[in-house]
Amino acid sequence: MEKYRPIIESVKANGNWFRQGKTFCTSNSFFFLDTGTGKIFRVNENVFRVLDCLFKTNDFDNLYKIRLPKSDLEAALEEICEAMKSESLFAAPPLSTSNIGGRHANLKENLAEGMRSLTLELTEQCNLRCKYCLYGDTNKDYRFFGKKEMSYDTARKAIDFLMSHSKHDEKVYVGFYGGEPLLRFPLIKQIVRYIKDTYPSRTVDYSMTTNMTLMTEEIADFLANIEGMSVVVSMDGPEQIHNKNRVFPDGTGSFSYAIKGLRTYLKAKKQSINKDIPMMFSTVLDQPYDTTKFELMNTFFDSLREECSFSVLVSYVSSTTQPERYVDINSRPENRWNDNNNTPEMYDPLISWTLNNLNDKNFSMSYFRRGALLEIHYRRISDKPFDSYTLNGCCVPGGRRLYVTTDGNFLPCERIGTQLPIGNVDDGFDFEHIQKNYIDDFIEQEVKYCGECWAVNLCSNCYMDCFGDNHIDFSYRHKLCRNTRSRISESLSIYHEIMDRYPEIIYDLNDIQLE
DSSP states (O other): OGGGHHHHHHGGGGSOSTTTEEEEEOSSOEEEEETTTOOEEEEOHHHHHHHHHHHHHOOGGGGGGSOSOHHHHHHHHHHHHHHHHHHTOSOOOOOOTTSBOGGGSSHHHHHHSBOOEEEEEOBSOOSOOOTTOTTSTTOTTSOOSOOOBOOHHHHHHHHHHHHHTBOTTSOEEEEEESSOGGGGHHHHHHHHHHHHHHOTTSOEEEEEEEOSTTOOHHHHHHHHTSTTEEEEEEOOSSHHHHHHHOBOTTSOBOHHHHHHHHHHHHHHHHTSTTTTSOEEEEEEEOSOOOHHHHHHHHHHHHHTTTTOOEEEEEEEOOOOOOOOOOOOGGGOGGGOOOTTOOOOOOOOTTHHHHHTTTTOTTOOOOOSOHHHHHHHHTOOOOSSOOSOBOOTTOOOTTTSOEEEOTTSEEESSTTSOSSSOOEETTTEEOHHHIIIIIIIHHHHHHHHHHTTOTTTTTOOOOSTTOBSSSSBOGGGTHHHHHHHHHHHHHHHHHHHHHHHHOHHHHHHGGGOOOO
């Protein structure tokens, strides 16, 4: 055993074993991810147990506690050491300010004509008071149900800004958001007309997230005939589930109004230019998580299958974050090592139920967080360890999408709190502010906290949950980071479970183009 110690200990020259990889398993197989190269290997149980010990304890001496014959341990170590040489494993370079950044360089040049999407906060008002809504009065860091409304002049300036900062031969996207955007239907009509009259040569797709309760035949006919309009419907399933949380201010359920509005829109959509554009249902799942609820939801969405083409995006109830102390990597519960604890790390209560229903032709509520599968499928892979890192999942602020508040302030997107706007419709982007707060300060915090993490090259966390009082503060993000590591670990297991059981689902990911 001791002859392998120098090779195993040499990994710590680049930090430690904690950050160099992650073991995971499915119902039938064992795997590990190498952080530095993005490679994933299927291994035997003995190799899995040795790597699991190293990744979680960072201590060669703990290998002696593995309940295996010495010959089996040495065979596993021999295989690992050989793979380290032949596959360049466990050699991810340390994170530093000099090897992180990527597409965030040349900020002004990237934003000069790199914009693609604009989301307009038409109103702070909403006619519902969904019990789990993040935009409620209890969330001081985000928007709240105020009385502000966007003016036509502000909307017009925002549209002009998008058009002047995007490539004229490329499609752009305009989203209507709130509050409930249908409270400002007259403004929506004005905006669409302005775009058609002022920019007739531009290709524009539209989107809107709505609770459907205000839908009328007039609104439905108009929306259905806006070329390129896609609609996201906030609906949680059948009446008894939907009405639990999606309620009016007086506490009464909104389902009857929402389903009536949905059917009004679907009737208009069937005869429209947008009849082939799929819809999306945004569904929020709360406790209890049980088979009865899942089956009721699936039956409800399946009943809509003949009326429209759609997908269902399922999310869980979110909560606001609070600052907390950083937990040293040696003390994290996730790194508690227990030899022979080789069960798949499945945390999502929908996963096992979904896996057991994938071969059902009537299965409408397929829930595999396609984005999570895509981040595994399209992860960076290299023969040699990467020599640079990105800012996790951070976009170039204002590039991929731009959120415009009712009063004309710019935010990177609708999920970011209002503490650090990145400009406004009158003055444009504040480049010095963006560079300092969203790039330089963020990189400083990322180097400090992300350098120890095995998920650094798979992480899609962005600027959300990163702000204190007017500055970047990762103490608000530590909870999110824990959840992200759990989610990615789970996604690794799910991806390979599906690959073994339903490989056609994985192959279909090849047809999806990432933007």
